[in-house]
Every structure is written in structure tokens, then in C-alpha cells.
Amino acid sequence: MAARVRVEPAGVELTPRAGETVFQAALRAGLAWPTICYGQARCTACALKVIDGHPAMDPPGPEEQGVLRQLAQRRRGSVRGTRLACRLTVTGQVTVEKKGVKPADESAPDPH
Template sequence: MTGEHRRPVVHVDPIGADLEPLPGETIIEAAWRLGYRWPTACHGQATCAACHIEVISGTEHLTPPDEEERATIEDRLPRRQDPTRFRLACRAQATGNVTVRKTGVRREPR
């Protein structure tokens, strides 16, 4: 397996899910693709903040928040404005291994 490129892993607590996002895929998109329900009201439009995550480790492996994400967090989550600790799963992309906390994530029945 030498030279094989592994995708980053986003570990989601408390459910214990390990997501491997594809390049350019957000955390919520990876969850949807892999059969998980993720709390959201706007379905990835960065307007509701219901998808927000708490970053436990690996914040340096997330793409920087864009202005839309910052504005939504500021407006909808005024007590959680630390961009190194709270992010929107519909905007954050992992470039390396990350551990996040998000309650309400469920495996879709197959």
C-alpha cells in the first residue's frame, strides 16, 4: 500500500461514526453520502446553523470559514463564535483527521 493516498477521517461523537469525505465534500455531504441523517433545516445553505459542530481536535485540518459561515454563526449562535471550536458542517471541509461532537446524528435505516 505504499504511495496510496488515504482520505481524511472525520470522527463524529457521540455516535462514534467515522466519515471519509471525498475531496471538496463538506462534512454534512459526506454524512449524507454515507447514509447518516444530520440535523439541518436549510439542507446545506448555511442559513440555519442547525448543522453546527463542536471541533474536539484537528481544527487545523478544516478549511477556513467563509464570510457566509461566519455571519451565520454570529447571528444564529452568538455564544459559539470561536471559529476554532464551532463550525457549520455544511461549510467545513476536512483536509486531515478531525474529531467533532454533534448530537442528533443518526444512521439512516437501510
Template sequence: MDEQVTHTVAVRPSDVEIEVRDGEDLFSAAQRLGYRWPTVCGGKGTCRTCFVQVEEGAENCSPVGPLEREGIEALRRPVDGLTRLACRLRVEGPVTVTKRGVRRRPQE
């Protein structure tokens, strides 16, 4: 059987744990699991509202691509691998980030 490989991203301060699949971005994983994640563009990499601060596990994060780099620069933050756009961030191991406003969507 084909087991999906996932990696845990802990989100502070809400203490949410998101299981991100291999190749999936953090924003999409949060949506798939029923969490509300701050966004305007819906994951297109243009609004920058989804940005996170990486606290631990930066070595497990995907490299910053050109669109993400532009977004981080527009936020006036250093492109040092610690400010990331959740909709562009893929992970290969455990990571801890800070992002306010992440919470479970109310059940219908």
C-alpha cells in the first residue's frame, strides 16, 4: 500500500500541528485539514498575507524561489530563510513556525 509521507509543522501561538504531505505547501495542507489561514490571494503567492516566521527546522524547508523572494522583499524582511510564504513553503522534516490567526474553520 502507498503510505503518504507527511511532515509535522507546529504553528504557534495557536499550537496547531499540520501534517504536510511531501511536495505540498503549508498553506494548502492547512486548508486540506480544515484550518483557516490568513490569505487574500488564495495561495497564488502574490498577497504575502500568509507569511510565517520559521522558529525551528529551517534546514527542513524548501529553497526560496523567485516569486517568494519578491514577496519577502516586499514585506521588507531579510531573505534569510526565516521569513517564508506559507503558500510557497514545502518541508522535508519537522518545522515550527509562528503565524497568528491560524484556527480551525467552524464546522458546518
């Protein structure tokens, strides 16, 4: 089964390549994905919530686990289902929620 990521509420679907993160797949697809550090696993702005497809995700590595622990401390609670798009790779069908995802050309200021 091919990897596919449905991003809500934008209603877009990504097809990540083998080993490609959700964030990388979004950029390749011409989407603007909220970020500050552009894939360095530092800002947590790319964090998403996994709605469905947990078995089709690769487990978080040590770097992502550490960042998620810090995020949980800042939020003073659980970050269950939260992953970093800049570290998340998938092997099948996954549905995620991430507000602010849109076509990259919509994020550019209107020159007129």
C-alpha cells in the first residue's frame, strides 16, 4: 500500500515518498505548512495531531521524543497523538489534523 496522508481541515492529500517526512511531502506538493525552523525539530510549529492510521506511522525517534516531552511540559498535559511533521514518516494511510496548511501561493502577500 502506498503512503498517503490526508490533512484536515484543508482536505488535501499527500503522497510521501519512501523515507520522506510529511513536512517534506507537503513542501514538494506546493503547500505552506506552519513552521519556524523549517524541519530542524526545534520550533514545534509543524506539530500535527494524528486522527487515524497510527499503525502506518514509523515510531518517533529519540530527537522527536525529546521535543514532544518538552511540548508536553509547556502545555502542561498530554500530547497523545501529536507528532512533528518534520520527523513523521508513514508507510500507509494516515489522517492528520493541522490548521494553517494551504497552497503556498495563498500564503504569499498579494502584490496588488
